[in-house]
Amino acid sequence: MQSKATVTNLGAVLLGKHVACDAYAEGRPIRVVTHAHADHMMGLGKSLKNCEVAVMTPATRDLIEALKGPRFLARGNIKTLDYGEALTYEDEQLTLHYADHILGTAQALVEDKEKTRILYTSDFRFSRTPVVEADILVMEATYGDPFRVRPFGMMAEGILVSLVEQGLSRGPVYVFGYHGKLQKMMRILYEAKVKTPFIVPERIFRVSKVCEKHGMKLGRNLLAFDGERAQSMLSQRDSCVVFYHMYSRKRVGGEALRIIASGWQFGKPCRRVGEGEYMVALSDHSDFNELLQYVERCNPELVITDSHRSEAARIFAREIEKRLKIPARAAPA
Ligand SMILES: [Zn+2]
Incomplete structure (x- = not known):
């Protein structure tokens, strides 16, 4: 055996x-x-x-x-x-x-x-x-x-939505996570009727397109980071949600509201980890x-x-x- x-x-x-x-x-x-x-x-x-x-x-x-x-x-x-x-x-x-x-x-x-x-x-x-x-x-x-237990179940999803909505009233919101989880967050936000564009770097754009091909609904407003519309929105600090891989967390979105999706968050569904930065307990x-x-x-x-x-x-x-x-x-x- x-x-x-x-x-x-x-x-x-x-x-x-x-x-x-x-x-x-x-x-x-x-x-x-x-x-x-x-x-x-x-x-x-x-x-x-x-x-x-x-x-x-x-x-x-x-x-x-x-x-x-x-x-x-x-x-x-x-x-x-x-x-x-x-x-x-x-x-x-x-x-x-x-x-x-x-x-x-x-x-x-x-x-x-x-x-x-x-x-x-x-x-x-x-x-x-x-x-x-x-x-x-x-x-x-x-x-x-x-x-390592998360007794709060799906509560973190609602918290993600309300944090994003709060942030959008002031400008762009940056969201960080791993491949797959980023697309799940897009779906959560789309289902919660967050209508602002989602701006993503090229590789995340490609991964998102594969998710859509296989049936995930991510909304109609997915923009590649390098495109003209995305660039102009970012330079004018318009309301939009920018998705980045976890590895870029220290590098981008310094002055915006920043949300990190992490499975390593226990006890409560959301924690403030820095100035304008929150960790939300979203785990796969x-x-x-x-x-x-x-x-x-x-x-x-x-x-x-x-x-x-x-x-x-x-x-x-x-x-x-x-x-x-x-x-x-x-x-x-
Ligand atoms: Zn895995």
Whole structure:
């Protein structure tokens, strides 16, 4: 049982005999990309060169092309799988299942010839992610520490809207987040009928267009940063919402109202972190209680928590054993 799944020192989640998810692993013919976040695309160039096939959902393929350019994936053999569609390789079967995280995210399930079901959840938010039946469960553990809970649920979304509306009465508002989460915020604002233009740098524009192609409604007012209208609005300090990647947080929007979307905000849904700067608790990950609920509902024989991507993996494995009496360990050890 133990040998059928692990996480390597390079962060590859190994399922069964052939599949490596989310990082390169020597000798594994199938590379799965569960979603288009950087810590799940590790070693992808090497995988494209060396693996027989790289598997992902169609939306993840489109997002990778938007982020890395259309030529990047052309170096390898890509197989897109819709949710529920199977790929058979020798005596094992791989399927992808929906996960609520960013567009295109999938849980990966391998069923081997002994009918053992080996599942990797990847990153997910519990409330809208289906629990997949599994014997061995490899889990993300980002908020695997019992102190990492967000008891306020969806309240942060309403706070985001009111902060933006307040800021817009005085000029532009800057919003910072990761790919995927930025588009979720656009959708929240659009659904709340915030009508001002959304101004975004080129790469975020491309990612947003992919999200729209796959059914997300982001409003009609998306403007690329370099365009004439966007430039004139910014120079005149007109009301608009400017979206930037988290990495640009220290660099831009100094004098405007600034909102940072972060999963690392607990206790209350919003906190003032500086002059005109707020951190809003918007997360695409499950909190501790939700992670535990997934394990409880899945009720596998063994849990492996991913300690390559999370420092809380060891704590989470201990809590699973203590609270649910299910054997659990962190990998890599
Ligand atoms: Zn992610």
